[in-house]
Amino acid sequence: MAPRPALLLASTAAVAVGVLPLLYLAVRAHDAGWERILDEIATARTLTLSLRSVALAGVVTAASVVAGLTAAYLVTRTDLPGRRAFGVLAALPLAVPTYVAAFAWTSTIDGFAGFWAAALVLTLACYPYVYLPVAAALAGADPAAEEVARSLGRGPWQVFVGVTLRLARPALAAGALLVALYVFSDFGAVSLLRVDTFTRAIFTAFSLGFDSTGALVLSTVLVALTALLVGGELATRARGARYARLAGSARPQTRIRLGRWRWSALAASAALAALALGVPAFSLLRWSVAGVSRPGTIAEIGQAAGASLAVAAAGAGLTVLLALPVGLLSARAPGVVATVLDRITYLAHALPGLVIGLSLVYFGINVAYPLYQTVWLLALAYATLFLPLAVGSIASAAGQSPPRLEEVARSLGRGPWAVLRTVTLPLTLPGVGAAAALVFLAGMKELPATLLLRPTGMDTLATQLWTQTAVSAYAAAAPYAALLVALSAIPTWVLAARTGVLERGAA
Amino acid sequence: MRNPRALALAVAGALVLSLATACTDGGDDKALTVYSGRSEKLVKPILEQFTKSTGIKLNVRYGDTAQMAAQLLEEGDKSPASVFLAQDAGALGAVSKKGLFTELPDTVLNKVSAQYRANNKQWVGLTGRARVLTFNPTRAPYQKLPKSVFELTGPLWKNKVAIAPTNASFQSFVTAMRLQHGDDRTRKFLTDLKANGVQIRPNNDAIVNDVHDQKVAAGLVNHYYLFEKSKEVGVAVHLQPARMHFFAPGDVGSLVNVSGIGVLKTSTGEDAVKLVDYLLGADAQTYFANNTYEYPMAPGIPLAEGMPALDTLKGPAIDLNNLDDLAGTVAMLKEVGLA
Numbered sequence: 001m002a003p004r005p006a007l008l009l010a011s012t013a014a015v016a017v018g019v020l021p022l023l024y025l026a027v028r029a030h031d032a033g034w035e036r037i038l039d040e041i042a043t044a045r046t047l048t049l050s051l052r053s054v055a056l057a058g059v060v061t062a063a064s065v066v067a068g069l070t071a072a073y074l075v076t077r078t079d080l081p082g083r084r085a086f087g088v089l090a091a092l093p094l095a096v097p098t099y100v101a102a103f104a105w106t107s108t109i110d111g112f113a114g115f116w117a118a119a120l121v122l123t124l125a126c127y128p129y130v131y132l133p134v135a136a137a138l139a140g141a142d143p144a145a146e147e148v149a150r151s152l153g154r155g156p157w158q159v160f161v162g163v164t165l166r167l168a169r170p171a172l173a174a175g176a177l178l179v180a181l182y183v184f185s186d187f188g189a190v191s192l193l194r195v196d197t198f199t200r201a202i203f204t205a206f207s208l209g210f211d212s213t214g215a216l217v218l219s220t221v222l223v224a225l226t227a228l229l230v231g232g233e234l235a236t237r238a239r240g241a242r243y244a245r246l247a248g249s250a251r252p253q254t255r256i257r258l259g260r261w262r263w264s265a266l267a268a269s270a271a272l273a274a275l276a277l278g279v280p281a282f283s284l285l286r287w288s289v290a291g292v293s294r295p296g297t298i299a300e301i302g303q304a305a306g307a308s309l310a311v312a313a314a315g316a317g318l319t320v321l322l323a324l325p326v327g328l329l330s331a332r333a334p335g336v337v338a339t340v341l342d343r344i345t346y347l348a349h350a351l352p353g354l355v356i357g358l359s360l361v362y363f364g365i366n367v368a369y370p371l372y373q374t375v376w377l378l379a380l381a382y383a384t385l386f387l388p389l390a391v392g393s394i395a396s397a398a399g400q401s402p403p404r405l406e407e408v409a410r411s412l413g414r415g416p417w418a419v420l421r422t423v424t425l426p427l428t429l430p431g432v433g434a435a436a437a438l439v440f441l442a443g444m445k446e447l448p449a450t451l452l453l454r455p456t457g458m459d460t461l462a463t464q465l466w467t468q469t470a471v472s473a474y475a476a477a478a479p480y481a482a483l484l485v486a487l488s489a490i491p492t493w494v495l496a497a498r499t500g501v502l503e504r505g506a507a
Numbered sequence: 508m509r510n511p512r513a514l515a516l517a518v519a520g521a522l523v524l525s526l527a528t529a530c531t532d533g534g535d536d537k538a539l540t541v542y543s544g545r546s547e548k549l550v551k552p553i554l555e556q557f558t559k560s561t562g563i564k565l566n567v568r569y570g571d572t573a574q575m576a577a578q579l580l581e582e583g584d585k586s587p588a589s590v591f592l593a594q595d596a597g598a599l600g601a602v603s604k605k606g607l608f609t610e611l612p613d614t615v616l617n618k619v620s621a622q623y624r625a626n627n628k629q630w631v632g633l634t635g636r637a638r639v640l641t642f643n644p645t646r647a648p649y650q651k652l653p654k655s656v657f658e659l660t661g662p663l664w665k666n667k668v669a670i671a672p673t674n675a676s677f678q679s680f681v682t683a684m685r686l687q688h689g690d691d692r693t694r695k696f697l698t699d700l701k702a703n704g705v706q707i708r709p710n711n712d713a714i715v716n717d718v719h720d721q722k723v724a725a726g727l728v729n730h731y732y733l734f735e736k737s738k739e740v741g742v743a744v745h746l747q748p749a750r751m752h753f754f755a756p757g758d759v760g761s762l763v764n765v766s767g768i769g770v771l772k773t774s775t776g777e778d779a780v781k782l783v784d785y786l787l788g789a790d791a792q793t794y795f796a797n798n799t800y801e802y803p804m805a806p807g808i809p810l811a812e813g814m815p816a817l818d819t820l821k822g823p824a825i826d827l828n829n830l831d832d833l834a835g836t837v838a839m840l841k842e843v844g845l846a
Contacts, residue, residue: 045841110722191709204673204846212577290740354574361581373587452578456540456568456587467547467569470712473739 068130397431
């Protein structure tokens with residue numbers, strides 16, 4: 001076992017990075033003064049916006065849970081035709097930025113806007129956050145529990161509700177939390193589909209009278225909403241509910257026969273893929289064909305792609321480094337301290353990228369000037385934004401590896417660092433890979449913080465896409481969007497493969 | 508992943524690659540740093556031309572005007588920027604109010620008529636953009652196009668007009684209306700417009716696209732969006748489905764706002780002023796007229812085809828310097844329920 005004090009120290013340092021934006025908000029709120037804060041916050045509009053954000057998050061989360069759980073169940077537990085292909089397809093929408101998806105829908109369907117339109121687009125973009133961990137949990141679970149239930153005469157539905165759902169519950173709750181927080185923070189879809197949410201109001205406040213104080217004060221409300229949500233998810237967790245994947249128990253899952261439902265299940269899976277992937281693909285094709293604007297040279301596109309990969313990789317690397325101690329701490333030393341540290345990383349996760357960006361501008365200017373407008377500060381912004389994505393994956397991977405192995409290694413005379421290097425890290429590695437892939441993906445798609453913090457003169461695929469669409473050059477924008485989605489599909493495939501849905505198993 | 512070792516290797520490889528790339532980044536230290544709230548597509552060619560003709564290298568950072576203004580205010584006197592090139596007078600006013608700009612020399616300021624520059628000499632207009640009504644002849648009553656923007660609250664235009672109330676260009680127009688006609692009349696106009704079934708869009712671009720696609724009959728936008736659309740669809744601006752209509756001279760509907768430039772206190776040397784001077788010179792002003800389809804601010808430059816002369820347009824009789832105070836406008840838009 002790694003030394004607890006060192007782990008605790010490293011975790012605290014990592015969490016401090018996640019807290020940077022909150023400190024910035026505190027500074028700005030202090031500057032504004034109580035009178036101004038009350039003026040901004042204590043309005044009917046704040047209440048309306050909060051309710052709408054919460055309602056949107058609620059609808060999208062519920063729909064994502066249904067879609068994600070159904071997809072995960074179909075590919076891991078049934079004889080769905082083409083289930084391995086669907087196992088990957090179901091994860092791929094993660095590669096499509098919401099601003100691309102929302103634009104695809106509005107330009108395909110007349111008058112596509114409003115609350116339900118945004119709910120649909122966000123659900124199609126977010127359900128993989130539920131699908132991936134649930135599919136991994138179901139594929140990796142010991143089949144014994146379900147087999148026992150079946151042998152005792154339970155029908156498929158009873159087994160699903162009584163056993164399968166319980167196995168998947170921790171993964172389901174973690175995924176649902178990420179979906180809800182994403183919806184809080186999203187600006188791309190809600191601005192294009194014209195839903196007045198809290199985040200949209202924050203963005204608007206920056207341009208309305210160039211009033212950054214008002215915008216930042218509003219952001220504190222978003223942090224409060226997030227705190228409620230994160231606390232709420234914690235409360236739903238069953239005490240000590242951990243389902244270890246024990247070494248040696250990895251047997252193929254028993255698959256139920258769908259029978260006459262087979263083709264409807266296939267149709268539903270195909271429809272989900274068509275809505276989440278087909279619509280954006282169709283729209284990108286139309287952009288390329290309809291316009292006469294042309295993108296930059298191949299070299300320019302290549303440079304943007306290279307920059308995207310580099311900043312996303314730097315962000316993923318830094319985030320994983322920071323997330324590792326926090327994840328190990330919650331898996332190996334669970335308790336109040338670990339829980340609090342873990343939850344704090346979520347607090348800034350629902351803040352819009354613009355606010356995170358400005359907080360790092362403040363940090364860069366006042367504290368870390370040599371890093372200002374370098375890739376490193378941008379990587380730090382990604383770490384701040386996406387830390388919870390990484391912590392979750394690492395903690396669940398570390399939680400599934402038995403602590404006994406580390407204890408044995410220690411008892412055989414290995415030092416703490418040697419154990420960390422030779423036992424803990426290798427066991428946690430799949431989780432580290434998943435964490436890196438998730439953060440990498442999110443970093444590729446991130447726009448507002450990237451615009452504020454990138455080195456002057458550097459263009460990424462996302463910023464180029466923004467540049468081209470800002471002057472209506474959709475045909476020129478299409479290759480950037482297509483490349484962004486195509487490159488993001490690679491880590492998504494890694495994530496899907498990790499869940500185990502690609503493994504051949506008995507039917 | 509079946510092989511964690513391979514994955515770890517891949518991750519490590521990606522990291523090393525990113526490190527290598529990151530270390531080769533970094534701009535030229537001697538170059539002049541420009542924050543541009545104007546799109547790269549529109550200004551990059553003329554900035555490159557500047558470097559070619561003066562030998563002064565530029566480090567240009569592109570972004571959204573309002574967000575860049577927020578960034579500049581956050582950076583304060585430690586800003587790496589020397590020059591701020593902004594989409595609208597409001598953003599320049601906000602930066603000027605925080606005392607971040609330095610005064611421009613009279614030789615530069617005098618190239619532009621007093622109407623289109625700051626009284627405190629801290630920024631100067633580069634190009635003008637007129638507010639226009641875009642309409643689709645198949646859906647709008649095109650034989651009865653309005654002389655005044657106030658006509659849009661009438662039954663003829665019920666459910667036919669789109670606006671972008673969260674967009675700075677619309678807010679400047681409302682601010683101008685308040686300056687010319689007072690708050691009461693402006694509030695009534697906005698209320699009537701809303702009651703007349705006005706359609707809300709996020710920005711000018713969305714309005715032009717929807718008018719082009721017949722999703723809405725007409726909309727209030729800046730004139731050059733129609734030229735951009737015309738370029739994108741490859742149809743002449745007076746033939747494309749989204750047509751352009753100017754309100755009568757002197758009507759607040761034909762407000763001419765400016766994009767402009769200011770030099771930050773953090774800049775050293777003469778290069779920044781040279782850039783401002785160059786952008787007001789004949790080459791740059793002709794470039795703007797032909798490529799961004801805006802009104803040149805320097806006199807004697809030919810306009811893009813189909814554009815009425817700036818002095819025949821006679822925008823409303825207001826002082827552009829007062830457009831930086833958007834607070835009242837924002838409050839009114841919220842009160843009426845349009846923002």
